[in-house]
Amino acid sequence: MASIRFDKVGKRYANGFVAIENLDLEIRDREFLVLLGPSGCGKSTTLNMIAGLEEVTSGKLCFGDQLVNDIPPDRRDVAMVFQSYALYPHKTVYENIAFGLRMRRTPQAEVDARVRSAAQKLAITHLLDRRPSQLSGGQRQRVALGRAMVRRPAVFLMDEPLSNLDAALRISMRAEIKQLHEEMQTTFVYVTHDQAEALTLADRIVVMNDGAIEQIGTPHDIYEKPATIFVASFLGAPPINTLDGEIGGASGRPVFRCGDVALALPPAIAAPTGSKATLGLRAEDVTLDPKAQDDVAIDGVVNSILPIGSDQFIGMKVAGREFFFRLAKDQACAIGDRVRLAALTNRLHVFDAASGRSLAGG
Amino acid sequence: MSAAGPAGATGHVAGERHRRLRIAALWIASLIFVGYVTAPLVWLVSSSFQSEREITSKPPHWIPHEPTVQNFAAIFAAPKKDVTYETRRAADPASGGFIPSTAANLLPAMANSLIVAISVVILNLLVAIPAAYALAKIRFRGRDASIYAILTTRVIPDIALVVPFFLFIRNLGLLDTLASLIITYLAVTVPFSVFILTNYFEGLPDELDKAARVDGCSRLQTLLHVYVPLSLPAIVAVILFAFLASWNEFLLALMFTQTPNSQTLPIIVASFTSDFTISFSFINAAGVLAIIPPVLIALLFERYLVSGLTAGAVKG
Amino acid sequence: MTQAAVLARRRERLPFSHDERRAWLFLAPVATTLLVVAVFxxxxxxxxxxxSIKLTRPHRQPFVGLDNYAQLLADPEFWHAVGRTTSFTVMAVTAICVIGLAVALLLNETFPGRKALQALLLVPWAIPYVANGLMWKWIYDSSYGALNGLLFQLDFIDKYMVWLGDANKTLPLIANAFVWKEVPLAALLLLVTLKSIPADLYAAARVDGAGALQRFLHVTLPALRPGFMLVIIYETMTAIRHFDLFFILTEGGPGDASHVLSWRIYVETFRNLSFGTGAAMSYILAIVTFALAYGVIRALGRNVR
Structure with missing residues (x-):
């Protein structure tokens, strides 16, 4: 049983700093859960609390039905991979991987079998006699994974495990980690500030900010139906375009107004006329369309062009804000061009200006 | 281009001159330095190999003309005969200087010094390592206050402890025992040991601590399996400092020891210096004996000592 | 809601968590040791x-309140001792700073043999004060000592002189022996500070047209300030309490020329067996040491900020 339940959990440090407040979260057995958020949002603290490395100062933390608030890490069935890998510099790769098993008094034959099988799976058998200082970053990463794997823990915790790798390696390791999850059939809790990692790996993502949860959902939900303006702007590159304006109503249909821009909203948007709102619109959710209807149109003058190879991002000023849209690489566009964009109405995200919460109905 | 040529050439010549001047200055400075540090020691060693007759020559013989090991021989095979006024005169008719029968106390004193120093080292390690780990790696209320308290005990002058120590040790009936020295030397060594180790542990990544505990180590196992093996340089430094401090300590030993049962090397050596009839060549031999272990330690373990001595210097 | 709040408060009031209990367990040996050998x-x-405790009359030991202190403060001998301690300390610390700086500057250069010199530097620091004392006592010896021999051979003096026995020379000569042994630590502390000066600073000064001397005055010396502070605090604390050399070299003599505070504490306590006075005197010394450590660290902190 490796479901984990946070019940009004709080973490307050002795100096009075509150890292986590009233956290409610249920992590299901065998799911791949990613905690996503900017640094200092409390995601690592949450992970450390699961590991038992940080104390829960209020509320209840349970593994299955067992309250684990006061159980130290050595008596919890968890394994963890760290950003810096945290390999023991004085031990060989073999001893690094075997250490957790030895501490749990696993018989030597069993230790050896498990270490060798993990090493084989990770293709590091030839490194078993080396010391961590003789390994490359990618190799260390594999050793760290191996050290956690051999334990066959009920919960597998990863704290930004890929952040110290270079970009190419990071992408191939993502695939391996996903495969590892499939093979191990155990609960993974993974902390990252990298949205791409979160979207690739997760069954469910928990977006955190300032010690609280902003949204819990599948990668699709998080990206397509952000519950708050924070979630909307944290995911996506370039960041989602935002416009501050207010809700108007013309002929029964809600309209978002901001300067010259007036966009028709889907009928499901539930907000009284005249209320302040923030509109979010992703760069890929508009198209270049000179003949666009006025109620979906955004006009502007191109002031920057940022090619990224496969596509290009075009920048312009809209209602005083920088606004980016995506264009196929073969479409010509020059600085100074006057352009008209058509927004995809059903991809508009509208948030209450004060609370930042989504106004999408339902 | 053409103008740059000669200017560059003179620049080169000036650079060469400057380089030679620097080398000359470094040579002179190094020589002065070596002279300042070694001259007194060389004189000490040189006169310890001279006889009473030679040591009293004017001007002094910087290098012994007739080197002799009689002073050292007397320490290692001390004359067993009783010393009386007559035998004193007989020892060296030329000057009246003599090698005292108490020379026999030197080796036992050295043994006492060793026992005390090693005990202090072991107790330091036992006491300081867990404390330093707790201070460096565990977050707990009272941590800052503890660090402050330990640092404060470091600046208590030893002479301020002498009076209470004496009464305390006397009431425990421990006067003239090695135990009295071992206990009191902890006061002057433990705070520094904790300081060095805490500093070192703090420099090791927190994630190692977390990894070990998730791997199934209790706090104590984390300390023993991970931090202790990784902290050997700091542990060596602690061993050396505690050893040297105990080996060299004089004031407290002077107060608490009364007989050769517990007298340490510095005490016996000092007792010779206040007796005007004892040959200075012999006293110097005793001095040489007392400085051999520290000098060896300094030369062999320079790296560890320097890192320990300068820990926290830049932060301050 | 209120129940949760009550629960939360109860948890906060809980004295120690598992980890905190472990921390205190690990600290227990040190705490016990220091309580017994330092705090108590x-x-x-x-x-x-x-x-008024005198071992010469063990059965009458009256409570005298602050009398011991009052008598000390009214005793001109005490103030003479304070004066001698002060002049010894000032001489010694000044010389330690100057020589220490010279050695640090030398060892901060890169040249073959630098490592060997640094190892050599530790030798005076490592040897016992007693050995240091007898070494200098023999050097200063008025009949056969090296100082006389050297000065005589170099024709600086035409007859052997009395050194330690000359009341005017005693304190500077003891200070010299003290300095010889204390310079290494000072030099190392200054050396670390020197090494921590970023090379960019020198490059910038060079670009600004500063010569070697100007770079020393405007870059090196200001950057050495924290190092000097550390050296001055530490060496002052060591000098004012120093005892060993006074015992070995002069036993307070000639006359009372080297009767410094620490020597008087020793005489009061172990020769006059008047423990109350000795304790009072050593307490004054301890308070001065604490004030010094605290005051100078505070001043340093302000400057850094």
Whole structure:
């Protein structure tokens, strides 16, 4: 049983700093859960609390039905991979991987079998006699994974495990980690500030900010139906375009107004006329369309062009804000061009200006 | 281009001159330095190999003309005969200087010094390592206050402890025992040991601590399996400092020891210096004996000592 | 809601978590040791200083309150000792700073043999004060000493002189022996500070047209400030309490020329067996040491900020 339940959990440090407040979260057995958020949002603290490395100062933390608030890490069935890998510099790769098993008094034959099988799976058998200082970053990463794997823990915790790798390696390791999850059939809790990692790996993502949860959902939900303006702007590159304006109503249909821009909203948007709102619109959710209807149109003058190879991002000023849209690489566009964009109405995200919460109905 | 040529050439010549001047200055400075540090020691060693007759020559013989090991021989095979006024005169008719029968106390004193120093080292390690780990790696209320308290005990002058120590040790009936020295030397060594180790542990990544505990180590196992093996340089430094401090300590030993049962090397050596009839060549031999272990330690373990001595210097 | 709040407060009031209990367990040996060998004695010392304890009359030991202190402060001999301690300390610390800086500057250069010199530097630091004392006692010897021999051979003096026995020369000569042994630590502390000066600073000064001397005055010396502070604090604390050399070299003599505070504490306590006075005097010394450490660290902190 490796479901984990946070019940009004709080973490307050002795100096009075509150890292986590009233956290409610249920992590299901065998799911791949990613905690996503900017640094200092409390995601690592949450992970450390699961590991038992940080104390829960209020509320209840349970593994299955067992309250684990006061159980130290050595008596919890968890394994963890760290950003810096945290390999023991004085031990060989073999001893690094075997250490957790030895501490749990696993018989030597069993230790050896498990270490060798993990090493084989990770293709590091030839490194078993080396010391961590003789390994490359990618190799260390594999050793760290191996050290956690051999334990066959009920919960597998990863704290930004890929952040110290270079970009190419990071992408191939993502695939391996996903495969590892499939093979191990155990609960993974993974902390990252990298949205791409979160979207690739997760069954469910928990977006955190300032010690609280902003949204819990599948990668699709998080990206397509952000519950708050924070979630909307944290995911996506370039960041989602935002416009501050207010809700108007013309002929029964809600309209978002901001300067010259007036966009028709889907009928499901539930907000009284005249209320302040923030509109979010992703760069890929508009198209270049000179003949666009006025109620979906955004006009502007191109002031920057940022090619990224496969596509290009075009920048312009809209209602005083920088606004980016995506264009196929073969479409010509020059600085100074006057352009008209058509927004995809059903991809508009509208948030209450004060609370930042989504106004999408339902 | 053409103008740059000669200017560059003179620049080169000036650079060469400057380089030679620097080398000359470094040579002179190094020589002065070596002279300042070694001259007194060389004189000490040189006169310890001279006889009473030679040591009293004017001007002094910087290098012994007739080197002799009689002073050292007397320490290692001390004359067993009783010393009386007559035998004193007989020892060296030329000057009246003599090698005292108490020379026999030197080796036992050295043994006492060793026992005390090693005990202090072991107790330091036992006491300081867990404390330093707790201070460096565990977050707990009272941590800052503890660090402050330990640092404060470091600046208590030893002479301020002498009076209470004496009464305390006397009431425990421990006067003239090695135990009295071992206990009191902890006061002057433990705070520094904790300081060095805490500093070192703090420099090791927190994630190692977390990894070990998730791997199934209790706090104590984390300390023993991970931090202790990784902290050997700091542990060596602690061993050396505690050893040297105990080996060299004089004031407290002077107060608490009364007989050769517990007298340490510095005490016996000092007792010779206040007796005007004892040959200075012999006293110097005793001095040489007392400085051999520290000098060896300094030369062999320079790296560890320097890192320990300068820990926290830049932060301050 | 209120129940949760009550629960939360109860948890906060819980004295120690598992980890905190472990921390205190690990600290227990040190805490016990230091309580017994440092805290208890220093408190006990204060207590003793309020009594007139003389081992020469063990059965009458009246409480005298602050009398011991009052008598000390009214005693011109005490103030003479304070004066001698001060002049010894000032001479010694000044010389340690100057020589220490010279050595640090030398060792901060890169040249073959630098490592060997640094190892050599540790030798005076490592040897016992007693050995240092007898070494200098023999060097200063008025009949056969090296100092006389050297000065005579170099024709600086035409007859052997009395050194330690000359009341005017005693303190500087003892200070010299003290300096020889203390310079290494000072030099190392200054050396670390020197090494921590970023090379960019020198490059910038060079670009600004500063010569070697100007770079020394405007870059090196200001950057050495924290190092000097550390050296001055530490060496002052060591010098004012220093005892060993006074015992070995002069036993307070000639006359009372080297009767410094630490020597008087020793004489009061172990020769006159008047423990109350000794404790009072050593307590004054301890308070001065603490004030020094605290005051100078505070001043340093302000400057850094």
């Amino acid at each position: 004695p220093i408190v006990y010392s204060l207590y003793i200083s309020f009594w």
